[in-house]
Amino acid sequence: MVDIPITNIQPDRAAVASQWQLIWWAFRRHRLAMVALVVTVLMYIVALIPGFFAINDPYLQNARATFHPPQKLHLIDTENGFSFGPHYYPMKLTRDPETLAAIYKEDTTKRVDVQFFGRGYEYSVFGLFKTNIHLIASPDKTTPLLLFGADRLGRDVFSRTVQGSQISLSIGLVGVFFSLMLGIVLGGISGYYGGRIDFFLQRVIDFVLSLPTIPIWLAMAAALPQDWPATLQYMMITIILSLTGWAQLARVVRGRFLSLRTEEFVAAARLDGVRERRIIFRHMLPSFASHIIASITLAVPAMILAETSLSFLGLGLQPPTISWGVLLREAQNIRSIATAPWLFMPGCAVVVAVMALNLLGDGLRDAADPYNK
Numbered sequence: 001m002v003d004i005p006i007t008n009i010q011p012d013r014a015a016v017a018s019q020w021q022l023i024w025w026a027f028r029r030h031r032l033a034m035v036a037l038v039v040t041v042l043m044y045i046v047a048l049i050p051g052f053f054a055i056n057d058p059y060l061q062n063a064r065a066t067f068h069p070p071q072k073l074h075l076i077d078t079e080n081g082f083s084f085g086p087h088y089y090p091m092k093l094t095r096d097p098e099t100l101a102a103i104y105k106e107d108t109t110k111r112v113d114v115q116f117f118g119r120g121y122e123y124s125v126f127g128l129f130k131t132n133i134h135l136i137a138s139p140d141k142t143t144p145l146l147l148f149g150a151d152r153l154g155r156d157v158f159s160r161t162v163q164g165s166q167i168s169l170s171i172g173l174v175g176v177f178f179s180l181m182l183g184i185v186l187g188g189i190s191g192y193y194g195g196r197i198d199f200f201l202q203r204v205i206d207f208v209l210s211l212p213t214i215p216i217w218l219a220m221a222a223a224l225p226q227d228w229p230a231t232l233q234y235m236m237i238t239i240i241l242s243l244t245g246w247a248q249l250a251r252v253v254r255g256r257f258l259s260l261r262t263e264e265f266v267a268a269a270r271l272d273g274v275r276e277r278r279i280i281f282r283h284m285l286p287s288f289a290s291h292i293i294a295s296i297t298l299a300v301p302a303m304i305l306a307e308t309s310l311s312f313l314g315l316g317l318q319p320p321t322i323s324w325g326v327l328l329r330e331a332q333n334i335r336s337i338a339t340a341p342w343l344f345m346p347g348c349a350v351v352v353a354v355m356a357l358n359l360l361g362d363g364l365r366d367a368a369d370p371y372n373k
Helices: 019-028 031-048 157-193 195-210 213-222 230-243 246-260 264-271 276-312 324-331 334-339 341-368
Strands: 074-077 083-088 091-095 102-106 115-125 129-137
Touching: 019 031, 019 276, 019 341, 031 157, 031 341, 157 195, 157 230, 157 246, 157 276, 157 324, 157 341, 195 246, 213 230, 213 276, 230 276, 246 276, 264 276, 276 324, 276 341, 324 334, 324 341, 334 341
Parallel strands: none
Antiparallel strands: 074 083, 091 102, 115 129
16 A cells, blocks of 8 residues: 555545635536626726727817718728728718718718727826826817717717716615615614514515516606706716616525525624624625625616616706717707617617626526525
8 A cells, every 4th residue: 555645635626615606616617697797897897987099089079070971981092002000991971862961971082090098088086196198099189080970069979978987886785785784774774673673564565576667766756856966967967777676686685695594604703792783794694795795786787778768768867968868868859860860879888788787697597596506
């Protein structure tokens, strides 16, 4: 018999891994969730500093670019010789001699080179300082680059969509944060103490869940004064969405607390004289934090859709505030849709964001499930 040194034995990684490592290893096997994670991170990076990714001033009106169609970004120029480099061609407006409909054609005789990390309009970064550096910049201010076209006032739809991501994506995070606080506190108290407290809080939760969500949103949003500043409107819409979104999370937390309060580690902590607040926040909550994170990820898309719906109906955020819902109000008119179908591009951004967050939430939920390994 040959003795094997203990130092040569490689322990099983799963046997010594933490809960978060196990979740991450399971999550990495979910390919769609990994793609959704990349898309979500990129979208929130754009929302963090939208001015850097915008090409033109999202508030600037241009009467000469009313309903201007989207422009193509070219990499190879075969019209003026043969050369490489990102560029675009300004578009000339002509009229159909019979219908007088507007027809835009590229003027290939005028090439405009695109600059990376070039200078454009000035914007604020986190409210701390101002800069005019942009990822993509056009040196020709008379014929700006309009990747998603322009709206009825000649404003750049791409830049407005990028700028609108800041509010539409952040309102989901802020709203879910408030819902999380209410859900954990009330659900934790209900599940940990039980008895009459549990009965009373569950009846409150039942009442909130029985309310028709959309009419409540509409009624509360319609009660907001229209002359309030944009920041105050933003906070109130966030609170409105939070007040109707905490009950489901509270019920999940309550169920987890009911199952954990009889566990041996909780009983041991009580016998050791540990205070109840420490038992709740130090021992019980971390044991199902992964489930809470998955629930949060799935709740963010609902918040984004709710804000978009309210703003689209004119009961949420109001112009000049820019959000995806506010931008989609431009597409309410059938004539506008027929003339400029690119006004639906903010709606495409909503679809991408919601799908990415839902797939990310599904992946986190599957990875956090101890029976799905």
